[in-house]
Amino acid sequence: MADKKAPVPEEKVFNIPLRREWISATRIEKTKKSVIGVKKYIMKHTKATDVKISPKLNDMLWASGAKKPLKSITLKVSVSEGVANARLPEEITLEEEKKKFLEEKGKKGTSAEEKPTEGAERKEEAKAVSAAKPEETKSAEEKVDEKPAEETKEPEKK
Numbered sequence: 001m002a003d004k005k006a007p008v009p010e011e012k013v014f015n016i017p018l019r020r021e022w023i024s025a026t027r028i029e030k031t032k033k034s035v036i037g038v039k040k041y042i043m044k045h046t047k048a049t050d051v052k053i054s055p056k057l058n059d060m061l062w063a064s065g066a067k068k069p070l071k072s073i074t075l076k077v078s079v080s081e082g083v084a085n086a087r088l089p090e091e092i093t094l095e096e097e098k099k100k101f102l103e104e105k106g107k108k109g110t111s112a113e114e115k116p117t118e119g120a121e122r123k124e125e126a127k128a129v130s131a132a133k134p135e136e137t138k139s140a141e142e143k144v145d146e147k148p149a150e151e152t153k154e155p156e157k158k
Contacts, residue, residue, distance in 0.1 A: 011078045013089060016041050019071045031069040035061055038086065042077055048084035057088050 021037030022030040038061070039051045061070065076089045087093070092100075 011076055012046070013074065013076050014041070014045065015072060015074045017072045018069060022069055027067050029066070031062055031066045034069040038073070038075070042075075042084050042086055046077060046079045046084045048079050049082040051084045051086060054085070054087040054091060056091055057086055060088060 016038055018034040018037055022033040025033040035053070035058070038053065042048065042051045057075065060073070064070070074089055075086050076091070077084050077086050078093070079085075085093075
């Protein structure tokens with residue numbers, strides 16, 4: 001018997017014309033209509049039951065306000081289990097972020113074992129400095145006692 005695997009989400013790139021959607025809308029509702037048009041277009045072409053728009057895509061659609069929407073937009077859409085996720089082509093998905101994080105963590109883990117931490121380096125430097133200059137660590141009382149007699153005498157007044 002064959003093992004059933006979860007379907008790998010396909011990524012498709014769409015160039016969606018939005019002018020048709022908002023051309024007949026009132027001035028205030030133009031961008032709202034274009035968001036609805038994006039969702040309808042994706043549902044029609046991917047046969048998905050639900051569409052989720054990324055926050056960056058939503059910001060891009062609303063960037064020029066409610067009265068002046070974009071005329072067209074290019075999207076990357078991935079469909080899994082009847083849900084379509086729409087995002088900008090240059091946006092990174094959550095899975096890609098996790099992969100990058102794990103790769104960077106693996107690289108940092110090996111370098112952290114080789115190098116001592118900054119705190120350890122500072123402690124070593126402090127020990128070296130204190131061993132090299134024992135005179136500077138004397139208290140203020142000891143320094144007063146060591147002053148030569150000439151400096152302590154006051155000059156005579158005439």
